[in-house]
Amino acid sequence: xxxxxxxxxxxxxxxxxxxxxxxxxxxxxxxxxxxxxxxxxxxxxxxxxxxxxxxxxxxxxxxxxxxxxxxxxxxxxxxxxxxxxxxxxxxxxxxxxxxxxxxxxxxxxxxxxxxxxxxxxxxxxxxxxxxxxxxxxxxxxxxxxxxxxxxxxxxxxxxxxxxxxxxxxxxxxxxxxxxxxxxxxxxxxxxxxxxxxxxxxxxxxxxxxxxxxxxxxxxxx
Ligand SMILES: C[S@@+](CC[C@H](N)C(=O)[O-])C[C@H]1O[C@@H](n2cnc3c(N)ncnc32)[C@H](O)[C@@H]1O
Numbered sequence: 001x002x003x004x005x006x007x008x009x010x011x012x013x014x015x016x017x018x019x020x021x022x023x024x025x026x027x028x029x030x031x032x033x034x035x036x037x038x039x040x041x042x043x044x045x046x047x048x049x050x051x052x053x054x055x056x057x058x059x060x061x062x063x064x065x066x067x068x069x070x071x072x073x074x075x076x077x078x079x080x081x082x083x084x085x086x087x088x089x090x091x092x093x094x095x096x097x098x099x100x101x102x103x104x105x106x107x108x109x110x111x112x113x114x115x116x117x118x119x120x121x122x123x124x125x126x127x128x129x130x131x132x133x134x135x136x137x138x139x140x141x142x143x144x145x146x147x148x149x150x151x152x153x154x155x156x157x158x159x160x161x162x163x164x165x166x167x168x169x170x171x172x173x174x175x176x177x178x179x180x181x182x183x184x185x186x187x188x189x190x191x192x193x194x195x196x197x198x199x200x201x202x203x204x205x206x207x208x209x210x211x212x213x214x215x216x217x218x219x220x221x
Pocket of ligand 1: 054090108110
């Protein structure tokens with residue numbers, strides 16, 4: 001799959017940031033696209049503002065990004081949909097791993113981060129909004145054509161009913177596909193059976209702060 005992805009890599013340099021049909025510009029983080037692309041300062045500021053929504057004090061490490069990339073499955077015409085893209089470290093690993101920019105869609109709820117993603121991820125689909133609203137958030141043509149959903153939103157901290165809202169939204173746009181979810185938990189961050197899912201830990205790395213696992217959740221047969 002890796003070679004095929006590399007072959008179809010697209011070097012488009014247009015920027016698409018979607019927010020209810022309007023363009024968003026990056027202006028909040030005292031940083032520009034020429035700054036370190038992980039923008040750890042913006043990440044830290046958002047953690048101070050809302051630690052539960054961020055779930056981490058720093059962006060994911062390169063080691064975790066590589067493990068997420070390895071777990072991605074998609075046919076050449078399918079999208080990868082990343083939820084909670086933050087400052088885009090996983091998004092960039094996906095692009096470097098050969099996902100064509102136009103086949104990557106990232107969703108981020110924090111406007112300044114979504115604007116940063118729009119500045120630094122040329123050619124991708126950057127969507128500012130709440131992942132619980134995925135079915136209405138995605139541009140036409142994307143829903144139902146998603147190979148892998150990657151959920152970076154810290155679901156473990158949420159009550160069961162809230163977790164279900166995210167899971168329902170993901171299942172609506174990627175029926176039958178399940179999703180990847182990275183987490184710092186030693187055991188499954190989601191009570192899989194209660195959500196009608198099967199959980200499998202696909203990878204673990206100590207080279208992240210804190211050490212992290214990549215889980216794959218699939219609908220129970
Ligand atoms: C643990 S951080 C992951 C950031 C990045 N993917 C990384 O690996 O460094 C979680 C991200 O999810 C975003 N987020 C939280 N709730 C969200 C929601 N309901 N919809 C979309 N994004 C959300 C946060 O703003 C934050 O950027």
